[in-house]
Amino acid sequence: MALLEIKDLHVALNDGTEIVKGIDLTVRSGEVHAIMGPNASGKSTLAYALMGHPSYKISGGDVLLDGESLLPLGADERAQRGLFLAFQYPYAVPGVTVSSFLRSAMNALRKARADGTDDPIPIPEFRKDLAAAMEHLKVPRELLGRYLNDGFSGGEKKRIEILQMALLRPQIAVLDETDSGLDIDALKTVADGVSDLVGPEMGAIVITHYQRILNYIHPDFVHVFAGGRFVAEGDAELAKKLESEGYDAYLPEGIPGDG
Amino acid sequence: MAKPETDVSQIGRDYKYGFHTTDKPAFSTGRGLTREVVETISAQKGEPGWMLERRLQAYEHFLTRPVPTWGGDLSEIDFDAMFYYVKPIENQAESWEELPPDIKQTWDRLGIPEAEKKYLAGVGAQYESEVVYHKLKEELTRRGVVFLDMDSGLREHEEIVREHFGNIVPFRDNKFAALNTAVWSGGSFIYVPPGVKVEMPLQAYFRINAENMGQFERTLIVIDENAFVHYVEGCTAPIYSSDSLHAAVVEIIVKPGGRCRYTTIQNWSTNVYNLVTKRAVAQENATVEWVDGNLGSKLTMKYPAIWLTGEGAHGEVLSIAFAGPGQHQDTGAKAVHMAPNTTSLITAKSISRGGGRAGYRGLVSVANGARGAKSKVVCDALILDEESRSDTYPTIRVHESDADVGHEATVSKIGEEQLFYLMSRGLSESEASSMIVSGFVEPITKELPLEYAVEMNRLIQLQMEGSVG
């Protein structure tokens, strides 16, 4: 069982502009928390900050995973402790094939788990795990031999993010708009794939603009994020309401865009 | 988690191939170069008179030729402090078992067969150098292929050597070609008869194994009509306290319809001056490919050249240069189009870090009469930090109006976003950077035989370890 605690978290850009202005959130294994909110409200900033992106400064508060603060740790160490971020805009790494990248990432986590001694996954085991995950998420085989996210379509990138998650088996996963860019069938496949992983071994934060993904990944909690804060909280019904009514009722005057 | 600390300044200095075993040279000419040294080398080898004459002419030329000043800094080379000839063993070994133990030990310690086994475990490929060595020899002999060290080549195939030796790289070409011609020893001699295609890459490992011993190997490859060979040369050198010189010459002639690929991965220790003249002639419809990776050395000056002398000939150069602290890689390529409808493609990638300097120096020339020539040069530089440097010196000379000559160059840095993305998957900063660097050079490593690609990536990792953070 994992426990992620975000306590009064403030996140600022390097120039000092505060984007996230005090967030409290507790995520346990087996839970799905949806975060919905207008463009530019700071959702990705929150996600990046949780993962330790160097462009963002924590200007206040704390983030704890199983009681230990993540703030002194680099992104690699956070990943090694079981945090995962599915990027809204994944980056390309030309020259590195998807399969060799996946294997390196799995080996990096295994090495950390073995206290820094190399413990590479045996190739047959890797192939087996990979084949199973690819079949489950309906990832075309030919993507494996291509360079990571290099020239991938929007939907292909998102599928590969979730494939990574399935193989790296994080304790807490943050999905930043994984649904945007996926067609209707792909959305169902990917969302089901995520749902299958949520359980005693994983909790999830799902950032989205659309209620649709939440039909497949049933959220236990829905948080409305605006102007750098949570402005409302509820259950799955809240997401449905937002879909039909929009954010207007939750936006204080001048938000978004008040800086 | 505690990470082993690595002192950046020591990277590439105390790298793991930096050892040497005690050689007991069977014979040495002592330090410095004189006419007598040249004569002694020739006499020791029992060479024909014309070779001695050639050596002496080259020696005279070497004396009068000034040290070039246009490339890297060569001013610290002390020609008088070097050994020009050290004969390591009495006779050539016929098999792996017969190799003297200390030489075998050096090779073992390079981890060549062992490491491959380890790395390739699970991939299904078995790398068995002894078996390969024997089988290959038999098979080659049966098909009329000659693969010898150059000294034996001269003894056993004097006519072929005499016809081509110094025709492609004359000793007057440059000071170091003159030096090599005067004191050459070792290197490979390859002859592939018409129509014979050698599927398996021919491999040789060179090393410098005596302090201050310059290595002056001389390689001659003759590919007859419609024949093919892929020659692979890898080398990692032990480290010594004083500067060392490696001045090799490689000559290749590919007759009509033939093809030769020559692959080199060099990782000289960081005190070596690596000054190599490589030139190939491609006759009608012949193809020459140079694949050249330079990771070590203090200074490398190497510009593999292809003279496209026959109609329809094609040449390619793929080169990687990696310059770490205190290193200067002045590398590049030359394509000389001398016949109609000849084509060339040059892809050069360089990486510099820790104050290293890597550059591309190239020549594309299209002579009168080389109608319809096409050439493309792509140079990409990756600079890993502010102190490091990359230079590009392309020279283009075109004497035919319909020539199609293109040059593209890019310079990039490792992006913070790309690094963050990889690190968010659990890779450390140095693992993430070496992954990005490996990806950058992948267009070239994918052309290498598997075990060399593995070694290349491992060398990059070694270079990158501790380079960040």
Ligand SMILES: Nc1ncnc2c1ncn2[C@@H]1O[C@H](COP(=O)(O)OP(=O)(O)OP(=O)(O)O)[C@@H](O)[C@H]1O
């Ligand atoms: N590195 C940065 N430099 C400058 N401004 C930034 C940076 N990162 C975020 N911002 C700004 O912070 C605000 C919040 O951006 P963020 O990407 O977190 O929004 P979001 O809620 O994820 O929006 P969307 O729904 O469009 O993905 C925006 O105004 C954005 O321009």
Ligand SMILES: [Mg+2]
């Ligand atoms: Mg966003």
